[in-house]
Amino acid sequence: ELGAFTHYMEKEIFEQPMALENAMRGRFSDDESTSKFGGLNLDAREFRHVDRIVFLACGTAWHACLVAEYLIEKYARIPVEVEYASEFRYRNAPLDKNTLVFVISQSGETLDTLEALREAKRKGYRVLGITNGVGSTIARETDGGVYQHAGPEIGVASTKAFTSQVLIGGMLALHLGRMRDLSFSDGREMVKAFRSLPGLVSQVLGQAEQIKEIASRYTDYEDFLFLGRQSMFPIALEGALKLKEISYIHAEGYPAAEMKHGPIALISEKCPSVVLSPHGDTFSKVLSNIQETRARKGRVIAITSAGKDFPEEGADDVIHIPHAHDCVMPILATIPLQLLAYYIAVNRECDVDKPRNLAKSVTVE
């Protein structure tokens, strides 16, 4: 079943173009320049009444929620809140009657997420889900939702399920945005960008050998920082989680600007940083963070946009991702981080698909 691959995680990383294709199939309307979902069970009038969205999830799925927050607030201008399912359950959060609750779960069986969903339903909220597990408990108990169609994910470290959740979050932002102020032509640009995504992801995957070579130079560190701003911040969290789960290296994700409020104390020749620095509004600020890091002898792997200026010798290692529409950049930036974590873990002879102490689906509290 593994074919030419050594691990399921590797196979699933390389399956991403197809998983993304499957998440999009039949879900765009060119006439209306929007995305459409069959199973939300909410009509446009009901959606118009939504004035707040709360996303609940755990682990990697929680990171996908954070990206969805950026995208929905940016393109649909609806306030979004993201909470760990396990916290929501016990917090008794005050919610307004026009709040829509969304749960995200690859397996559809995570106990904390399931109990958060039950708690929200008990209080009378409409709860929708994004799940990969067809017929899973969460899929059955939600009032409606979107299936990811990413195919089975066997590796404990979530890869293709994460990027497909982020994509669906972006498609929801488009859907909700087009019911509000997002114009026909802005919607069309987003549809175009989503459709180009499988090809762009394949391009990044084509750089696997280069990333493997970079990984070989970072195998023996015990601490890492991952930094990014705006929608790249959740990707920094996800990159750090991937590395710690499968290689047992201590890694932390931070918004790049927070560095000076504490984490900068960690930087030394023993603690490299992976800095998400694609071109955009905060590019020059992130460049300064890279300089500050290197001035303290911290090695830097920069992920930046191909074809745009990145200062020569600006980082110790540079990985280029295609420069595309903002709505797809978080996905493109994720791919090198998955590959880095994977190759570092393989070099450290770790059990990549079954990391110690972890289960694929957490069905206990």
Ligand code: M6R
């Ligand atoms: O199946 P779920 O998406 O609900 O799982 C949530 C987390 O347990 C899961 O994402 C976990 O963090 C992964 N091991 C991350 O790679």
